[in-house]
Amino acid sequence: MVDTPHLDEEALAELQDVMEDEFEMLIQTYLKDSSERIASLKASLSDGDADAFAKTAHSFKGSCINIGAPRLGELCREAEKAGQDERLDDVAPVLDAIEAEFHRVTEGLHALMARGVG
Numbered sequence: 323m324v325d326t327p328h329l330d331e332e333a334l335a336e337l338q339d340v341m342e343d344e345f346e347m348l349i350q351t352y353l354k355d356s357s358e359r360i361a362s363l364k365a366s367l368s369d370g371d372a373d374a375f376a377k378t379a380h381s382f383k384g385s386c387i388n389i390g391a392p393r394l395g396e397l398c399r400e401a402e403k404a405g406q407d408e409r410l411d412d413v414a415p416v417l418d419a420i421e422a423e424f425h426r427v428t429e430g431l432h433a434l435m436a437r438g439v440g
Contacts, residue, residue: 326393328423329430333390349431352389356382356424363401363417367410375413376405382420391427394420 338345359382366375383398397420404413 328426330390372405372408372410376402394423
């Protein structure tokens with residue numbers, strides 16, 4: 323995972339080409355949804371609901387991969403697996419890593435939008 327980038331700028335440039343004027347709205351929607359998913363992961367953890375935790379991590383993983391945030395996607399995959407294996411006692415460090423990586427991704431996406439991708 324060390325070599326996995328925070329953002330896949332090639333994927334983001336392609337996404338911007340496809341989305342054109344909708345790209346910024348897509349990014350803003352991703353950031354809002356991701357914040358809600360992190361809150362949902364925390365709620366599932368505090369409720370001890372491994373199934374809900376795994377499902378939320380799975381959907382979060384997909385959106386991260388689609389938006390070009392591979393490292394965050396890998397962390398979500400780890401969280402999903404822990405939820406599927408009902409290992410919620412082990413997920414706090416992964417959830418902390420997800421939050422930290424999401425912060426980096428958010429900063430990176432804002433920087434890319436400020437300078438224009440591609």
